[in-house]
Amino acid sequence: MVTTREHEEIGILLVEDDPLDLEMTMRALQSDHVKNSIEVARDGEEALDFLFCRGPHSGRSPESQPRLVLLDLKLPKIDGLEVLREIRSRPETRTIPVVVLTSSAEQRDIIETYKLGVNSYIQKPVDSTQFRQTVKAAGFYWLVVNRPPLVEA
C-alpha cells in the first residue's frame, strides 16, 4: 500500500512486485538510517498512478516527486520498460533519476533501458551480502552524492 504524505519530500519510489525482494531492499535502504522516505508501488500501473497523481493518488500534490525511482523490469500489469518510457515522455517526470534494479542481465534489456534514458542499470546480485551493499551504495550515490536538477512544476 502506498501511503501518501502530502507536502513532504519523497526520497525514493521503489517499484517492486516480489515481496521478499521488497523486504530485502527496504532493509538495505533503511539500515543506514536513510532519512528519506520510501514510497512503494507493487506494479507498473500503481507506479504511474503515483507519479502522475491518478486513481488512488489523485489527491497527491504533483509538485512533490521522488528524488529517485528504483524500478524492477518484470512487473505485473505494466512492465518496467513501459513505466520508464512513460516517465521519460512526460515533462513533469522527465528529469527524475531512474535506476533499474532487476534480476535480468540480458543485453537487450540493458540496451533497451539505456535507449529509453535510464540513469543506471543494476543487476540484483545473487549473493545477499553483495545485494545489500549494492542497494545501499545506489541509495547513497543517488540521494546524497548526486545533484538532481530542480524540478519545474
Place this chain on the structure above:
Amino acid sequence: MLKIRDYSIKKKLTLMNMLVSGVTLLLACTAFGAYELATFRSTMVQNLSIQAQIVGANSASALLFNDAKSAVNTLSALKAAPAVLSGGIYTLAGESFAMYRRDTGGHSPPLPPMPAGQTEEHWFADKELKLIRSIVFQGKLIGTVYIRSDLQDMNDRLLRYAGMVVAVLSVSLIAAFLLLTTFQRAATRPILQLAETARIVSREKKYSVRAPSTDSHDEVGLLIEAFNEMLVQIQARDAALQTSQEELEQRVTQRTAELDAMNKELQAFTYSVAHDLRAPLRHIQGFSNLLMESFASQLEPEAKTFLQRIGEGTQQMGRLIDDLLSLARIGRQEPRLQATGLNSLVQEVLRDLKTETEGRDIHWQVGELPFVDCDPGLMKQVFYNLLSNAAKYSRPRKPAVIDIGQMSVEGQVVNFVRDNGVGFNMKYANKLFGVFQRLHRKEDFEGTGVGLATVQRIIHKHGGRIWAEAEIDKGATFFFSLTSQNDGRQTANGHEGGKNGYDKRT
C-alpha cells in the same frame, strides 16, 4: 554436294521409287520389244515364204518349157509387195532364169551358197531378208526361187516401238513421281513430325510435347506410340522429381522454422531461468544471512552450521545457474573470429586466477602458443575453465606443475594443458564433456559439471575438437585443435571460410 546417305528420307524414298519403277518398266519394255521383234521376223519370213512358193508354183511350167518371158511375168507380181527388193528364178544349175528388181538396172544377184543337203533357207543379213525356196514339179526339184526383201517395215516398226517405249517410260515416271509425292507425304510426314518432336524435346527439354499420332498401325505408328509413351514416362519422372524437390525444400523450410521456434523457446526459457530462479535463491540466502546477523547471540553453534550449509547450497546453485546460462548463451551465439595470440589470452587468464590460486605453489610453464582465428572472449573462457580445472585438480600437489603449450599431432597444430594433479580413470573419458557429469566427489573437488561442457561447445563452434588423456594420481592432459582434421592450418590466415566468413585481422 550431299551424299545420297545424307539425303532426307523424302528424297531417298522418291529416288528409290523412281529408280525401281524406271528399271522395272525398262526391263518390261525390253522383254516385250524382243518378243515383238521375234514375232515380226517370223511373220516376215512366213509372208515372204508364201510369196516365194506362189511365184515358184506359177513359174514351174515356164521353167519346164523354158519360157523365161512367162516367168518374168509371174515374178512381176512381186511388185505388189513394196518391201521386195528383187526376186529371181534359178535353174538347178544355179543359173539365173528370170529376174525381177524393184529398182531398174543392175544385175541379178548370184544365189548365195546353200548349206549342204538343203534346198530352202533364209537369212537376215546386210539389212535384208534373203529367202530361198525350191520349185518342185511332180515331186521333182526343177529350180529355185530367191527373194530379197528390205527390213524397212521392221525398222520402222522398231523405231515406232522405241518411241512408244520412251513415251510410256517418261509418262509412267512422271505419273510415278506425282503419285509418289502424294503418297509418300502420308508415309514420311509422321516420321518428319517425329523427328521435329524429338528435336524440340532435346533442345528445349520440354517433355510435355507429343509427336502427333497416326491412325496407321505400321512400324512408324508403333514408333510414334513408343516415343510418346517414353515422353509420358519421362514427364512423369520429371514431375515426380520436381515434386520431391519442392517437398524437400518445404521440409527444410519447415524444419528451419521449427528450429527457430525451438531456439526462441529456449531463449525464453533461459531468460526466465535467469530471472525466476535467481530471485528465490537470493531470498533464501538473504534471510538466512539476516537470521545469522540479527539473531547470532540466540543461535546454537549447530544452528549456525546449518545456516552456513544453507549458504553453501545457495551459492552452489547460483554458480550452476550462471554456468548453465553461459552454456546456453554460447549455444546461440556465433563465434566472432579474429586473429588472436593465445599467449596473451593465457596471461590474462593467469591474472584472473590469481585470487583463486592464492597461497598455492603452482609452477605455470607456458610455452609458445600460436596465433589463431578465434573468438577471443570465448577462447579466454576455454583457457579459464581448463586452467582453473588444472589448478583445482592439482591442489594436493606441492608444487603443482601446469604446462600450457602446442604440439603437432598428425600434422595438425594442437594446444594442450597438462597438470600433475589427481587425473581420472580413462574408462570415464567419454563422460568428461557431458553437462553435469563429474568424475570426482564434491567433497574433494567443488564444481558444477558444466565447465568442460562449455569448453567443448566453444571448441566445436570453432570447428575444432577436444580430447583428454589421463592417469589416476598422475595427472591429466587436455588437447584441443581449433580447425577440423581436414584443414590442418591454424595460423592467423589459416581459417578460410570460417563459420560466418569473418576474416578481419586486428
